[in-house]
Amino acid sequence: MLGVSIPLSQLEILASSFAAIKDEIKPQFLESKDFILLTQIADLVIPRTDTPGAIDAGVHGFIDMMLSQWASSETQSKYLAGFNYINKEAKLSFDANFIECTKGQKISILKRLDIRKESAKDQRQAFFVELKWFVITGYYSSKEGASIELNYDRMPGRYQGCLPFDEQGKAWSS
């Protein structure tokens, strides 16, 4: 956290969502309540630290765009249903929609859903694992994730197979 706290009582998005609010991404596909939910989940999966987080990278807008333009209608329905699952999960545990839960509650919901894909037992877990992967791929293929958080080398030149890791310090994004 950057020590900034933004009073967004109704949304209660974390500080790292600052960029999103600033840019005011208008969703193309999702209704605003689902878009807020997506935004909050993206933020919880990859928060802003000393480097940009998922929201800074526009991952919420990216996923909304992908759902609008890239996804098949089956995938679109799956995501709409999936956001409902997450709300159901929140209602069951905390008697509120996901976006109305406290940060701690949200994290506990996501941790419960965050199971390795192969061992996902129900649709809710399976959906979350897929959504999480969408956030991760969206982030690490974005400019912020790929070239600020990690290293990106457009034109490497010669391949060198065995260098001290410290020379790089972080992972290549591709």
Next chain:
Amino acid sequence: MNNDFDAIVVGSGISGGWAIKELTERGLKVLLIERGPETIHGEDYIGEGKAPWELPYHGAIPEDTLSKEYAIQKQCYALDDATKHFFVNDRQHPYITDKDKPFSWIRGYQLGGRSLLWYRQSYRWSEMDFTANKLDGHGVDWPIRYQDIAPWYDHVETFAGISGSKEGLEQLPDGQFLPPMEMNCVELEVKKQIERQFPNRSMIIGRCAHLTKPTKEHLELGRGQCQSRDECERGCSFGAYFSTLSATLPAAKRTKNLTILTDSIVHSVVYDAANKRATGVRIINSKTNEHEELNARLIFLCASTLGTTQIMLNSRSNTFPNGIANSSGCLGLNLMDHIFESGASGEYPGFKDKYFKGRRPNGIYIPRYHNVNTRDERFIRGFGFQGGGKRPSWERAKSIPGIGVSLKEQLRKPGSWTFSLGGFGEMLPDQRNRVWLDKKLKDKWGIPILNIECILRENERKMLKVMSEDAKEMLESSGIINVQPYNNSAPPGLAIHEMGTARMGRDPNTSVLNKYNQAHDVPNLFVTDGSCMASSACQNPSLTYMALTARASANAVEMLQEGKL
């Protein structure tokens, strides 16, 4: 169209590219006919040099397009939003297989064919490969031996630019190599262990068609040094990997002897029974549907294995009711691919303080070792492995739980080194594996579409099993942990090394082509793509198509000049 050509070359992929180069450089006026559109080197490499965030959908193909237009092609690892224009649209280019006998026909119809898309692994065949049929009785004896093709391997390697290391291996002869690429720490370690513990096995750096150090000849064609970007299938405007567009096409163009006709589908070869010669080809303009006949003294079919076979089967006349040059009845039979999707992978626990730089467009290779010096009781012939070591990046998040700061911090570092080996094995020629024209169904240009039937049989299945067992054993004895063997038999075709349906042979009764890739039945008809192959060996085949094409071209010109054609 001016009809005054010495030769017509059908298809502009790896084989056709070599045919136009060799024929034009020997002074022939050549017409190249390509069914796909023109591709412009550089300009049409739309995704080249772009970072993922600069590509639409970060490079992913919209789901509906993928399932509707690329139902087959999507099985190929190289298909993405920046390469899809180099793959056929499956809806427009159908073929038929039995539901439970799938065959994946991966194709690119454009100027340059699949030379734009290939992974560029380039290995010589050895004497063992050319004598295998004769020794164990599968298929027919090759009409050539290693020494017939060796000088042509030299020739094509020098021009194409093949990076590799000299190893002195009998089963994988050395060639004219540019400097080898580097192995990483784990690969060097695994190599050491494998070679120490398995005395007849070796692990070498892959041999690939990349300019690690361009020669004057390469530079003169406008080609340059490879930059280790590993996004070659999008096209490379440095011309740093071998393709028709980077190499053979500019070489042919500068002779001023080349005419190119794109968007023109060869329907069939025209046969003149009186003179016992092919006189030309019938073409269909893919856009206007106009038909035309074009003539030349020599016809070279290089439309890829199944493309050429389809043209030949469709070239019917009173003399050849079942396809031109098919008096043997072998045309369309003995389809082969390589068997793969069997191997193992695992993690290497050490070298955590080491990392690599650059995206090497190449891996390592373990040349065949079964049935080389000793006889294996379980199967005949053999397989090699491709593979390599790397440190996975954020993509490993797919299988690790966690969210938030800790996940992000974990992914900022690369994962442990991993190492994988995947086999490529020889498939035996078997006449039950075959293609034929459908009696009823035609494509939108009225050309009968292909039926394909090709399945793995006993020898292949045994080999696949041993592949994954061997891979596991080698990895485990090299200090790799958590070794996961796999054996998911991929549909034939997916190794994209389809070959064999118009084979070469000594006997006109059991083969279509002679030792110079010349049709036994039609002396001025030459077939030099993968359809000519009498066996499949286990090495990636395109370098051999190049050498056979260059050899056949040189020979055809000689025969022409001597008045023998």
